[in-house]
Amino acid sequence: MSDTLKESLFEKLCQLQCHFTWIPQKDNxxxxxxxxxxxxxxxxGVKYQATSYNHLAFVNCQQGNYEEAIQNLKEAEKIWRENHNNEFERRSIITYGNFAWVHYHMGQLTEAQSYxxxxxxxxxxxxxxxxYTAMTPEVYGEKGWSLLSSAATYYVEAKECxxxxLEKDCNNVEWTVGYATALLRLENISxxxxxxxxxxxxxxLRRVLELDPDDTVAMVNLALKLQEFNEAEKANELVEEALRKTPDLPYVLRYAAKFYRIGGDVDIAIGLLKRALEFTPCSSFLHHQIGICYRGKLFTLKKKAGSNYPDRATFQLKAEFIxxxxxxxxxxxxxxxxxxxxxxDFAGICLENGEVARAEEIYNSLLSLEDxxxxxxxxLALQVGLFELHHKRSKSNAIIYFLDGLKIHHGSKQWKLCDSNLRKILRKQIQRNPRNSKAFGILGMVHQLAGEKDEAVKCFEKALEFDPGNEEYLNSLSDLRLST
Structure with a gap:
């Protein structure tokens, strides 16, 4: 095939709706x-295996495992035929698109054209x-799952998919589960x-359980949300039912463990996570959750007398939890x-253990990362800000990092902590020096980022009272007045 025909084929492939045109192919x-x-x-054996095979084919192709990718797509095609025979063609749009791309990467251009x-x-x-494509509900649904599997950056787009x-089929349980999952992740961030x-x-999540009362993953996720709103009795019932129905499903075990950890039953949580680890020993998520459990036990122990005395049992236990x-x-x-x-979290435990240099090394390596x-x-901004404040004793550096954190994801847990730490530092500075124009100016920015316009105006006016003509404060004040 000539270069011109190859370029024409590539242009057609780029029109497809499939993993090769959805998933960002970045170095990180x-x-x-x-x-x-x-x-x-x-x-x-979780639900929607064909979707997993389609995505796995894309990953294998990116890693150069072309034959594995072809086999993955054959498995997806087989599942579509067996389980969705009436809508096989609509379900195959993505699978065939992936087939075309894999063959293209293998240099098998005739096969790519056939798809x-x-x-x-x-x-x-x-x-x-x-x-060569059609935006059917099946395409939107599978695109949503693929974006959910990628990174938090794509959760909003996944939700929209x-x-x-669901606009075409509001009773489809697969897409309702996906929509609930996207909403859940977005709410956890915001x-x-x-x-x-x-x-x-x-x-x-309640709608999922109306459509499929046996969806135990939805049960434990709903329990976690109800726990946040102090609906303890109903939440406990859901977790117990989910564990009774699927006692060995790692996805249920991991969320049930989180439920018990938050509720203070840390040892039960560790037991569930270790059981899940038997099924998925290479799960980074599970190891992270177990680490969080032991850290919780550490913080509880630190409140007890004797944890800082080497001859006490609590001291040895503290070392074990660390x-x-x-x-x-x-x-x-x-x-x-x-x-x-x-x-x-590893850096935080290093600080608990007095390994300040090791923690700083980790923070510096993370700060050097792009994208x-x-x-x-x-x-990262929150953790480095706290490190600068409590370990480096640098309030000025801490302010810089907390401000960086405040400019991202308004209303998240990290945002609130950046906000509260900044206000505490700045108010103390103003108490010590009521004419501190810089502290008033930064506090004005904090109020502005929090959407508190009146308070922001007052702070910038105060800042200008002690530093007349400061262009930064003048511009901020002007912007605020124009926006009201």
Missing amino acids: TDFSDMKLRLQDSIKL LDKLEIICEPLSDGPR FEKA GVPENLERSQPVRY SKSKYHFEKAFELKPLFIFAKL LALDHKQA
Whole structure:
């Protein structure tokens, strides 16, 4: 095939709706971790296996495992035929698109064209748009799952995909589960609403259980949300029912463990996580959760008398909890090198153990990374800010990092902690020096970022009272007055 025909084929492939046109192919994508997670989901026999096989084919192709990718797609095609025979063609749009791309990467251009021909036949009656694809609910639904499996950056787009799929079939349990999952993850990032009625994840998790009363993963996720709103009795019932129905499903075990950990039953949580680890021994998530459990036991122990005296039993126990926390956090990011939260938690335990230099080394290495996800950037800004404040005794550096964190994800847990730490520092500075224009100016920025316009105006006016003509304060004040 000539270069011109190859270029023409490539242009057609770029029109497809499939993993090769959805998933970002960046250098910092951890394909090894993604592959492990997809293989685990297939091995455990979870629902929607064809979707996992399609995604796994993309990952294998990115890693140069072309024959494995072809086999993955054959498995997906087989599942579609067996379980969705009436809608096989609609379900195959993504699988055939992936087939075309894999053959293209293998240099098998004739085979790639043959799949484009199949797609043209399938899509012609389904779409007035591009010749080789059709935006059916099935396509939107699978795209949503693929984006959910990638990174937090794509959760909003994933939610929108499930919304579009549900517009055509509001009773489809697969897309309702996806929509509830996207809402759940987005709410975990942005912060919990003030009351149960306003929680969209709760509404859609309940809808999932209306459509499929045996969805035990939805049960434990709903229990976790109800726990946040102090609905303890119903939450406990859901967790117990989920564990009774699927006692060996790792996805249920991991969320049930989180439920018990938050509720204070840390030893039960550790037992559940270790049981889940037997089924998925390479799960970075599980190791991270076990580390969090041991860290919780450490913090509880530190409140007891004698934990700082080497001849006391509590001192030895403290050393044990530190060691186990470090082991599991480190194991988590060994399995998943881009597991930023595990690295931050590991650094935090190093500080608990007096390993300040080791923690600083980790923070510096993370600060040097490019293209960090926004939630990672915010968590890092908070942790480094606290490190500068409490260990380096540098309030000025701490302010810089807390401000950086405040500019990301308004309302999240990390945002609130950056906000409260900043206000505490700045108010103390103003108490010591009521003419501190810089403190007033930064506090004005804090109020502005929090949406508190009147308070921000007052602070900038105060700042200008002690530093007349400061252009930064003048501009901020002007912007605020124009926006009211």
